[in-house]
Amino acid sequence: MTRTTVARTTADGPRPRIAVALFTSDLRVHDQPVLRAALRAADEVVPLFVLDDGVRRTGFTAPNRRAFLADCLTDLDAALRERGGRLVIRTGEVVDEVARLVAETGAVAVHVAGGVSGYAQAREERLRKALAGQRCELAVHDAVVTVVPPGAEVPSGAGRDHFAVFTPYHRRWEAAEPRTVLAAPRVVRVPEWVAGDPPPARDAVADTSPGLVRGGEKAARKRLSAWLADGISAYEDRHDDLPGDATSRLSPFLHFGALSPVETVHRARQKGDAGAEAFVRQLAWRDFHHQVLAARPAAAWDDYRDRHDRWRTNTKEIEAWKAGLTGYPVVDAAMRQLAHEGWMHNRGRLLVASFLTKTLYVDWRVGARHFLSLLVDGDLANNQLNWQWAAGTGTDTRPNRVLNPLAQAKRFDPHGDYVRRWVPELAALQGSAVHQPWRLEGADRAALDYPAPIVDLAEARTRFDSARG
Template sequence: MTRTTRTARTSSPASPRIAVALFTSDLRVHDQPVLRSALHGADEVVPLFVLDDGVRRAGFTAPNRRAFLADCLAGLDAALRERGGRLVLRTGEVVDEVARLVTETGATAVHVAGGVSGYAQRREERLRKALAAQGCELTVHDAVITVVPPGAEVPSGAGRDHFAVFTPYLRRWEAVKLRTVLGAPRAVRVPEWVAGDPLPSRDAVADTSPGLARGGEKAARKRLSAWLADGVSGYEDRHDDLPGDATSRLSPFLHFGALSPLEAVHRARRKADAGAEAFVRQLAWRDFHHQVLAARPAVARADYRDRHDRWRTDTREIEAWKAGRTGFPVVDAAMRQLAHEGWMHNRGRLLVASFLTKTLYVDWRIGARHFLSLLVDGDLANNQLNWQWAAGTGTDTRPNRILNPLAQAKRFDPHGDYVRRWVPELASLPGSAVHQPWHLAGPDRARLDYPDPIVDLAEARARFLSSRP
């Protein structure tokens, strides 16, 4: 689905028709409707990416994502050069830079993927107005960063603009006829005289996580193929296995659009097994959160469902949570994985979010900001709405559920291998004893450089249930 604004423009019959393919969160050449449509309607195309000053000012340019973005831009540029083209990079306000490029080139059309955040929606509207003033056509492609366009192909009925509950959304989502996956273009002709800024370098980004993965479309496609060949079939049974690390780890590539979520669904469905179905369901969850944010942009900051919470602000407890020093080993292991890799296992995310918002009764926005400061897949829709789900202010139909970290550890890390991997001061403890090191006595306890629990679980549970109105 596309949305096109057309305005009259005159140009010399001898001049080549030039279009701009504006890349945002879709840094790939495979299954790329923006690039393919731009190529179809023009003689030459300018593949453009703008390092957005607005995104930087909003605080969304964390080091891990800047480094991963540099990988993705380098990969996109390489893929375009293999096809005779190149990526043109500009720095500044997106609307200003696109308008400037249209003036420089005489471009008659701009193509871009539709976004879902309030910022992306406002940027699109400003771009529409600026291009209309220049007599340039803007086409917005809605099925690029998600499998199904938010709100367009899965109407909620009853006059609502989105689904508030996942299960009915999933039923409608699964019934949608998906578009065909687009192949990568064979050739991309770019005007030789169009100038751009040097591409950013991953090595120039300071303060990245030591174990940060490499980005780019080539790495994304290699990981997807390996996952579908060897990992996805066991996903239904093992997706919560903390030490087994049996998830796809595709979320960073999906966030930057180095991998098409629609292509991932098409390829997974060919497997036709329970693991592939479970994996596709996670991609539907991703779309679900995007359609909520598209309809309710304010939930990036405000409660989707206000519970009138009186959040606590114990700085000592918050800092212990961030540092992975809460005294609850499975919580600390997950937080240390986040610091080291810029990524965290999904079960770990649910566990540490529940611990912060319900056991410590701290505002979910504090946790969401910390995650966005480190997560390489720090997607606004998924991050904010998953945090609200855990806090009980979002779409969860059981808003007061509390995940007990000891019960969760016993179930999802029964032998303590995940904890031993990320909390080395406990690595010598045998078996599941690693989850309750404070039970040790005498010299054994004294030798551990590990804190006592910062909170009593029973007291914390009672406090939460009595505090939430």
């Protein structure tokens, strides 16, 4: 699409001060420090989002996330228009597009949320250098994507740049006071002559998961309110309940910043019960992974702790795992949920990651890439470091633990309802047969269109223990 920029005129008065609010993973107007700071600093603000060519080249623009992003941008544009503004969308390299906009507008400052990935850190440095040459300030705001900034309000001490173990981090995190929640602005004045493209359309994205949820801040706030009213109080007791699906499902909205993690913590703590406390702990885990990646960007793809693994590469087993055809029903159910929804229950994530990395003894990066190809909430900090935790190459203090899929199924899907929901071949089975269909005999087994287990659990455990020593 061709854009045209209409030249400004300043004949009617002094030139207004203009600031740029560069949106990244903070696609909201409520509790939005970047936007509020830009509004305080200038007479007019350009709310900018760049469809980043750099991100596209890294392979992180999976269809599910592109579709969800389209929803978020459409919703953000609508929220800004309700306040007299609009979202300016441009396509290209972020630094180039921001510099071009600053040159067009004479903006005095660019405001952006701090990021933790190597890509985000490099982008910030490039922005700083480019804007310095244009005499434009770069203001980086913390506690936008996370509850507390990595390393700032939760220092690790002893000269260390981050916490490597969650429990001591959580104690410091709990003691840190989250910043005050900011109200949404009433008015956003955007220069009329600044041109941009319309938000991308969700329907234009092909190959999305059929059960993919709708994105956007409006949907996020509605879901949060419903969760706080009816769900969070039971979270401590039911968060591992696979068929009960008793988690918040807020992770996609938090990933895209359609929901503020700071506001989420404040509102959850108002409940004051054990369920809310357990839920807030999960948000602390999210911050924990962000502070690890901020200090160790290479951990996105390199072992955080090298276990000298000699990973197996069995293409047939890997493809069976991806397709949900391992012969272990609870593993297959979780993988099929991922394919259908672009999302997976947290207990399922732990289970299938352990199965791939320890039972099949396949490199965690294989699983991490597959998850990133489908997960709507997939990001480097949480996806990669959770995979490393499961593989025992990350921050787990028990790196050789192995989750037995049969024991997990018995504990977290005792009646087989989760399996029957996602593995229709087994829908007619009851009792232990739904988790161990290979024990059926004769015609009953022959009638099942379901594979035998691709690996023996006892043999796999012996192989892993021997490999890890």
